[in-house]
Amino acid sequence: MSVNYKMVLEYDGSRYAGWQRLRTESQTIQGKLEMVLSRYAGMPVEIHGSGRTDAGVHAKGQVANFYLEDKRDPEEIRLYCNTYLPEDIRVLTVEEAPLRFHSRLNARSKTYVYRIEMGEKRSVFTRRYTYGLGKPLDLERMKQAADYLIGTHDFKSFCGNKKMKKTTVRTLMKVEFQVSGSELAIRYTGNGFLQYMVRIMTGTLIEVGLDVRNPETMPAVLEACSREAAGFTAPPEGLCLEQVRYGS
Amino acid sequence: MSVNYKMVLEYDGSRYAGWQRLRTESQTIQGKLEMVLSRYAGMPVEIHGSGRTDAGVHAKGQVANFYLEDKRDPEEIRLYCNTYLPEDIRVLTVEEAPLRFHSRLNARSKTYVYRIEMGEKRSVFTRRYTYGLGKPLDLERMKQAADYLIGTHDFKSFCGNKKMKKTTVRTLMKVEFQVSGSELAIRYTGNGFLQYMVRIMTGTLIEVGLDVRNPETMPAVLEACSREAAGFTAPPEGLCLEQVRYGS
Numbered sequence: 001m002s003v004n005y006k007m008v009l010e011y012d013g014s015r016y017a018g019w020q021r022l023r024t025e026s027q028t029i030q031g032k033l034e035m036v037l038s039r040y041a042g043m044p045v046e047i048h049g050s051g052r053t054d055a056g057v058h059a060k061g062q063v064a065n066f067y068l069e070d071k072r073d074p075e076e077i078r079l080y081c082n083t084y085l086p087e088d089i090r091v092l093t094v095e096e097a098p099l100r101f102h103s104r105l106n107a108r109s110k111t112y113v114y115r116i117e118m119g120e121k122r123s124v125f126t127r128r129y130t131y132g133l134g135k136p137l138d139l140e141r142m143k144q145a146a147d148y149l150i151g152t153h154d155f156k157s158f159c160g161n162k163k164m165k166k167t168t169v170r171t172l173m174k175v176e177f178q179v180s181g182s183e184l185a186i187r188y189t190g191n192g193f194l195q196y197m198v199r200i201m202t203g204t205l206i207e208v209g210l211d212v213r214n215p216e217t218m219p220a221v222l223e224a225c226s227r228e229a230a231g232f233t234a235p236p237e238g239l240c241l242e243q244v245r246y247g248s
Numbered sequence: 249m250s251v252n253y254k255m256v257l258e259y260d261g262s263r264y265a266g267w268q269r270l271r272t273e274s275q276t277i278q279g280k281l282e283m284v285l286s287r288y289a290g291m292p293v294e295i296h297g298s299g300r301t302d303a304g305v306h307a308k309g310q311v312a313n314f315y316l317e318d319k320r321d322p323e324e325i326r327l328y329c330n331t332y333l334p335e336d337i338r339v340l341t342v343e344e345a346p347l348r349f350h351s352r353l354n355a356r357s358k359t360y361v362y363r364i365e366m367g368e369k370r371s372v373f374t375r376r377y378t379y380g381l382g383k384p385l386d387l388e389r390m391k392q393a394a395d396y397l398i399g400t401h402d403f404k405s406f407c408g409n410k411k412m413k414k415t416t417v418r419t420l421m422k423v424e425f426q427v428s429g430s431e432l433a434i435r436y437t438g439n440g441f442l443q444y445m446v447r448i449m450t451g452t453l454i455e456v457g458l459d460v461r462n463p464e465t466m467p468a469v470l471e472a473c474s475r476e477a478a479g480f481t482a483p484p485e486g487l488c489l490e491q492v493r494y495g496s
Contacts, residue, residue, distance in 0.1 A: 012372040082369040121330040124260040
């Protein structure tokens with residue numbers, strides 16, 4: 001009888017080709033984790049993430065689950081992983097979960113944070129985790145634009161995958177802006193996000209904040225259901241998966 | 249007539265041989281700054297730091313001063329430096345200072361922070377700026393030991409330079425402990441610090457926190473006036489010069 005484990009982890013995505021294991025030589029977070037867990041279990045272990053993060057994207061609270069044949073001490077699993085995983089991946093918690101728990105299918109909402117440096121140079125301590133825009137942004141305009149995005153919409157215009165066959169309807173619950181010095185953090189909470197969705201929303205909001213796009217055009221951008229209607233894809237280094245929530 | 253400028257800067261010391269310019273090929277913070285400022289001024293510029301930071305030590309608020317022959321816009325200097333300095337050195341502010349202002353001689357007090365990860369692995373986001381001790385520490389014992397260090401003492405036992413000819417008497421005004429998750433930050437404020445002094449105090453406090461040294465032995469460590477009496481030198485990566493204060 002197998003046992004299901006839920007794991008919360010953080011990673012610096014800088015040197016990875018993203019979450020998802022690939023057939024190529026590329027390094028991935030999933031690949032690294034499965035390698036270590038399989039060694040721990042003495043047999044192949046597959047790990048299911050709450051979602052894929054793109055190449056170069058970070059996580060502070062990614063959630064994953066995996067099955068082991070025997071009951072093991074969750075703290076032992078955590079210590080084993082942290083000993084053998086590289087410095088840029090850290091397991092925060094491991095706990096036993098109900099057999100039916102699935103990190104992706106059961107996720108109720110996710111929060112992503114995108115960090116932008118508006119000053120001429122990024123902080124030396126957080127430079128790997130912020131986008132170095134180097135220009136001031138008009139926050140009031142950005143908030144106005146973000147308000148149009150909140151709610152349930154077809155976010156096809158904000159989807160990087162043009163061949164997406166499944167529904168592109170998502171619910172964006174909250175967009176929060178937080179300024180600390182010359183750094184702006186935009187925090188997005190939604191029931192799910194399409195490929196590049198947060199980065200395209202951010203790129204579009206940046207264009208609004210730079211005054212090259214009007215906040216009032218946002219409904220038209222949504223209605224267009226076309227990637228070309230939205231703004232640029234903000235680079236991966238500013239993005240971090242902060243939290244995944246479960247339960248009702 | 250020359251003009252004196254005061255500069256506040258931050259740096260990630262990881263890849264540097266410390267603050268002080270060296271005759272060797274090594275990279276130093278002072279060397280980098282002088283190279284950029286000299287190019288800006290069109291003539292050699294010498295920069296005076298509030299103190300040397302060792303190889304691998306970071307700064308969030310290092311202060312330096314330098315003279316230019318002509319009056320220049322401080323904001324222009326700042327932008328020029330940030331454009332040409334590498335990513336791991338950032339100038340926070342530049343302002344004109346009285347001609348007699350000297351960043352080292354006029355410093356009234358300094359605050360250093362030493363960060364220790366007590367959990368089995370360092371946060372992926374701050375791993376370059378914390379010491380990965382990986383063991384729990386008894387804070388009460390450490391605070392007890394730190395109390396003995398506060399005040400004006402001969403800190404010769406905590407001086408890395410055994411050939412130090414000048415006075416080793418210093419005043420340590422405050423030692424504060426701050427825990428956040430499994431990370432401990434020890435914040436030292438004093439009127440000046442000897443070579444390696446913060447790192448040796450930290451190493452000694454860690455030994456107390458690990459229960460291999462008694463807090464009550466601290467007066468004897470101070471009285472010994474011998475490097476051998478104190479604990480190990482904690483590694484540079486956990487140390488950061490946080491603030492330098494001037495004025496009365």
